[in-house]
Each structure stands twice: as structure tokens, then as C-alpha cells.
Amino acid sequence: xxxxxxxxxxxxxxxxxxxxxxxxxxxxxxxxPSYLNxxxxxxxxxxxxxxxxxxxxxxxxxxLLSEGAEAALTEGLxxxxxxxxxxxxxxxxxxxxAGRFPGWAQVLAALHLKAEALEQTTxxxxxxxxxxxxxSASLHDVISSVTAIRATSSILVETKNLEPEWRAxxxxxxxEDSRRLAEGAxxxxxxxxxxxxxxxDIRSPLDEMHAFLDAHDYMLPVLEKSxxxxxxxxLVAQAPELKTDSARQMAQRVLLxxxxxxxxxxxxxxxxxxxxxxxxxxGLAQRLNxxxxxxxxxxxxxxxTIYGPVGLVICDASGTIVFRKPIPGFAIPHAAGPCALWxxxxxxxxxxxxxxxxxxxxxxQPEPVMSYAAAxxxxxxxxxxxxxxxxxxxxxxxxxxxxxxxxxxxxTSCRICPVAQCTARREASLLTMAV
Amino acid sequence: MTxxxxxxxxxxxxxxxxxxxxxxxxxxxxxxxxxxxxxxAVHYRTPDLxxxxxxxxxxxxxxxxxxxRADQTLADMPVLMLTARGQEKxxxxxxxxxxxxxMTKPFSNAELLANVRELIAP
Numbered sequence: 001x002x003x004x005x006x007x008x009x010x011x012x013x014x015x016x017x018x019x020x021x022x023x024x025x026x027x028x029x030x031x032x033p034s035y036l037n038x039x040x041x042x043x044x045x046x047x048x049x050x051x052x053x054x055x056x057x058x059x060x061x062x063x064l065l066s067e068g069a070e071a072a073l074t075e076g077l078x079x080x081x082x083x084x085x086x087x088x089x090x091x092x093x094x095x096x097x098a099g100r101f102p103g104w105a106q107v108l109a110a111l112h113l114k115a116e117a118l119e120q121t122t123x124x125x126x127x128x129x130x131x132x133x134x135x136s137a138s139l140h141d142v143i144s145s146v147t148a149i150r151a152t153s154s155i156l157v158e159t160k161n162l163e164p165e166w167r168a169x170x171x172x173x174x175x176e177d178s179r180r181l182a183e184g185a186x187x188x189x190x191x192x193x194x195x196x197x198x199x200x201d202i203r204s205p206l207d208e209m210h211a212f213l214d215a216h217d218y219m220l221p222v223l224e225k226s227x228x229x230x231x232x233x234x235l236v237a238q239a240p241e242l243k244t245d246s247a248r249q250m251a252q253r254v255l256l257x258x259x260x261x262x263x264x265x266x267x268x269x270x271x272x273x274x275x276x277x278x279x280x281x282x283g284l285a286q287r288l289n290x291x292x293x294x295x296x297x298x299x300x301x302x303x304x305t306i307y308g309p310v311g312l313v314i315c316d317a318s319g320t321i322v323f324r325k326p327i328p329g330f331a332i333p334h335a336a337g338p339c340a341l342w343x344x345x346x347x348x349x350x351x352x353x354x355x356x357x358x359x360x361x362x363x364x365q366p367e368p369v370m371s372y373a374a375a376x377x378x379x380x381x382x383x384x385x386x387x388x389x390x391x392x393x394x395x396x397x398x399x400x401x402x403x404x405x406x407x408x409x410x411x412t413s414c415r416i417c418p419v420a421q422c423t424a425r426r427e428a429s430l431l432t433m434a435v
Numbered sequence: 436m437t438x439x440x441x442x443x444x445x446x447x448x449x450x451x452x453x454x455x456x457x458x459x460x461x462x463x464x465x466x467x468x469x470x471x472x473x474x475x476a477v478h479y480r481t482p483d484l485x486x487x488x489x490x491x492x493x494x495x496x497x498x499x500x501x502x503x504r505a506d507q508t509l510a511d512m513p514v515l516m517l518t519a520r521g522q523e524k525x526x527x528x529x530x531x532x533x534x535x536x537x538m539t540k541p542f543s544n545a546e547l548l549a550n551v552r553e554l555i556a557p
Contacts (some may be wrong), residue, residue: 146540
């Protein structure tokens with residue numbers, strides 16, 4: 001009770017200046033000396049009647065004793081009254097109210113503050129819901145399926161003498177749409193279940209694709225074969241991790257790319273080069289005469305047991321992560337935006353440049369990694385459209401004695417980053433925020 | 436002469452159901468399923484009535500509606516807007532850009548027929 005502390009100090013100061021003993025003053029106002037002692041040391045909140053008696057005996061206006069104490073409180077009460085646009089509250093008697101019922105007044109002021117904070121939270125959550133792309137996509141899907149089912153089912157019920165071909169066709173459509181509806185509803189439920197936990201997210205198609213790749217250790221031997229592309233549709237259709245069409249399409253694209261890459265740079269050639277040159281992307285690219293993005297993608301398929309972990313992050317020109325293969329020591333956030341300091345994003349600013357940077361993520365067990373970053377132009381520029389660029393960042397464990405420079409400290413994502421002074425910070429960290 | 440309706444909508448099963456309902460009701464139904472060149476389809480098909488979805492790939496139904504109203508020859512074309520969002524905001528936008536009617540998904544077939552018949556006699 002910050003306000004009450006002031007009262008205790010004032011009473012004590014006034015008593016001492018009058019040369020009164022604690023026991024004397026206590027006797028005069030009819031309370032025990034120990035109780036007065038507690039009041040003076042701000043250990044007891046002081047009520048209206050006792051305050052008036054003390055003020056009388058100390059020969060001061062009660063307001064003088066209580067003013068400092070109550071100022072904040074009365075201000076709080078006024079704010080609360082105004083927030084209700086209230087003409088009912090007796091504003092001219094606010095001081096009296098706070099003086100006579102300080103406890104109730106504090107409860108009221110505190111409730112107002114709490115209501116304000118909750119309002120703010122509600123606003124933020126509403127905003128998030130209104131602008132959440134996953135949610136609006138799921139809702140759109142659900143409504144579209146429902147619309148189709150409704151129209152189709154009433155045709156089936158209401159059309160007399162519907163031809164068997166049409167009947168069969170509409171049955172099939174309803175079946176299709178109801179499956180879509182079930183998927184959409186499931187995604188919504190998952191989303192809403194995760195909602196109280198701000199870091200939980202609906203599992204996006206991108207997450208599903210990564211769960212699928214992860215289940216295969218990012219390595220599918222069949223793709224190494226020249227006719228491996230034929231196996232892709234089956235692989236994708238059979239994958240239990242891929243639950244949405246969008247995720248299946250994404251996985252299909254990634255697998256076909258991986259197959260193409262495997263034909264351009266066979267695993268045997270890559271392994272041979274790594275055995276001779278080591279995990280040195282620039283040396284390897286020269287030796288094998290391939291582009292860095294292709295080399296990076298292929299290196300993710302190197303057997304971990306022999307060559308150690310190889311991680312890769314790919315982003316598009318908006319900075320959105322479109323592919324991630326994590327390695328121990330370097331976390332890549334799923335839902336939240338990643339740290340803006342990653343060399344990955346420098347490649348978008350200087351696409352003709354490569355970046356070799358030892359990194360260490362703040363707030364984790366220090367486990368430095370080496371990062372190799374480069375950009376890839378995925379669609380050339382024209383007079384109508386700018387070039388499309390993707391950023392690549394390869395991650396491998398940093399070996400002893402490799403690259404003498406001290407590692408650059410970067411974050412994972414702002415919410416969980418402990419770095420205090422950071423010009424790239426987007427939002428406050430949960431770790432350093434005052435509780 | 437049979438009246439022509441152009442349905443601009445991207446959900447195949449909605450297209451199929453709506454086409455069926457309107458065809459049985461005596462309309463000549465043509466469909467178009469993306470936003471990019473919807474306005475070309477309007478010129479090419481010369482319909483008597485357009486049913487226009489808001490959420491289309493390429494261009495939104497609102498943009499297409501603005502194009503339609505900006506075109507002298509199409510200024511009086513009856514346009515029935517369909518949308519998956521029942522929000523007040525969308526209703527206002529549809530009215531501002533000059534939609535003749537507005538229908539929120541999901542709708543009943545009876546509602547669809549009533550709206551279409553009121554906009555123009557088949």
C-alpha cells in the first residue's frame with residue numbers, strides 16, 4: 001500500500017515535532033501504543049475515524065495527513081468514474097469517500113485498473129483473431145464446404161425424378177465436401193484449443209510438411225534414383241503427417257525438387273567431395289561446380305551418422321521461413337517471427353554476396369554453429385516485376401579451432417530472447433519483462 | 436428467349452449445385468472461376484445477370500464489381516454478390532460499389548432462386 005505508507009510517516013513526523021510520546025498519543029485517541037506503532041510504520045492501514053481522532057490531537061487538518069496518501073487514490077477514483085461517463089458518481093465527494101472508506105476506495109480503483117488491463121487484452125486478442133490468416137482461411141474453407149453441402153443436399157431432397165447420373169454426382173460432391181468440412185472443423189478446434197497458449201498455433205501446412213520430412217530424417221533414399229520422381233505422389237499420399245491438401249502440395253514440391261537436385265548432384269559425388277574438402281560449402285561448390293543453393297539443399301541429405309548434423313533455413317523475400325531443418329544448438333521458431341539479425345536476412349539485402357558467420361544463440365547452452373548464407377534468384381526480374389529471391393542459410397556445428405572470430409550473438413525470436421539492448425527487437429521478451 | 440446468367444465462383448461443387456438449380460429453373464448458366472479475367476468473361480458472355488463471389492483467386496469480387504460499374508455498357512447490369520463472410524463491413528462494401536443484391540453463404544436454394552427471380556424475370 002504505497003499510499004498508506006505516506007500516512008504512517010506523516011503521523012510519526014507530526015508527533016515527533018510536537019514532542020509527543022507514542023504511548024501518550026495512543027492513549028489520547030484510544031488505541032494501544034503497539035497499534036499506533038504499527039500505523040506509524042505503515043504496517044496497518046488507517047481507518048477514517050482513527051485518522052480524524054489523530055488529526056484532531058495532532059492539530060492538523062485530516063486532509064493534510066491523508067492528502068498525499070489519498071491523492072493517488074482519489075485520482076484513481078476519478079478516472080474510474082470518468083471511464084463510465086458517469087454522472088451518478090458524486091465526484092465532488094470523492095475525497096470524502098476515499099477518506100471514509102479507504103479500503104473500498106482502493107478496491108474500486110484497483111478494479112478499474114484491472115478492467116482496463118483486461119479490456120486491452122481483449123482488444124489484442126480480438127485483433128489477433130480478426131487478422132489471423134490461419135483462422136480466416138479455416139473459416140473460409142468451412143463456410144465454402146457448408147455452402148456446397150447445403151445447396152447440393154437440398155437439390156437431392158427437393159428435385160423430383162433426379163436422374164441417376166446427377167444423383168450419383170451430387171452424392172460424390174457431398175461426400176467430398178463433408179470430408180473437407182471435417183478437416184476444416186478439426187483445424188479450427190485445434191486452433192481454438194491452442195488459443196489460451198499464445199505460442200501454440202494451429203498446425204500450419206508448413207508445420208505438417210516439416211513433421212513429414214522430420215519423420216524421414218530429411219532423407220528419402222528413393223529420391224536418389226533416377227526414376228524416383230514416380231514414387232513421390234505415393235509417398236505424399238501415404239504420409240500420416242500430411243493432413244491437408246496444402247501440406248501435401250508443399251511436400252510434393254519439396255520432394256520433386258529434392259529428386260531434381262539428386263540427379264544434378266549425386267550423393268556419391270557429394271560424399272566423395274566432402275571426404276576430400278570437408279564440410280566447406282565454398283570449396284565444395286567450386287569443386288563440384290554447382291550453385292550454393294543446390295549444394296545447401298543436397299547437404300541436408302548427407303547421412304548424419306557419418307558427417308554430423310547439417311541444418312538449413314530458407315526464407316522468401318518477405319522474410320517468411322519456407323523451409324527449416326534444425327540442428328542441435330540452433331533453434332528455429334515455428335510460429336513467431338525469427339530474429340532479424342540472422343545472416344539469412346542479410347542475403348536478401350545483398351543477394352550477390354555470401355556470408356560466413358559463426359553464430360551463437362543467446363540464452364541457450366552455448367553451442368556455437370557455423371552459418372553459410374547466400375541468396376538464390378528464383379524468378380528473374382522483368383520490367384513488370386522485380387526478381388524473386390530466396391535466402392538460404394546452412395548451419396553446421398562449429399568445430400574446435402575453426403574460424404577464429406568470436407561467434408556473433410543472435411536470438412531465436414524476440415519473445416524468448418534475453419538480449420537486453422537490441423536495435424532489432426520487435427517486442428518485449430518474456431524473459432526480461434517485469435512480472 | 437432464355438435469360439443468361441454468368442456465375443463467377445471458384446468452388447467447383449458450389450458451381451455445380453448453383454448451375455443445376457438455375458438451369459432447372461430455366462436459366463442459361465455460364466460459369467467462370469477466377470478473378471483475373473472475370474471482366475473479359477462478362478463482356479464475352481453478355482449475361483442478363485451476374486452472380487459474383489467475393490473471395491476469388493486473382494482478384495476480389497469487389498474489384499470486379501467496381502470494374503463492372505465503371506463500364507458504361509454494364510452500369511445497369513444486375514449483380515448478385517455472394518460472400519463467405521457475413522460481416523457488416525462486406526455488406527457495406529457491396530452496397531457502396533453498387534451490388535444489386537447481397538447474399539451470405541451458406542444460403543438456401545429457395546433464397547437463391549427468389550433473389551435471382553426478383554432481379555430479373557427468367
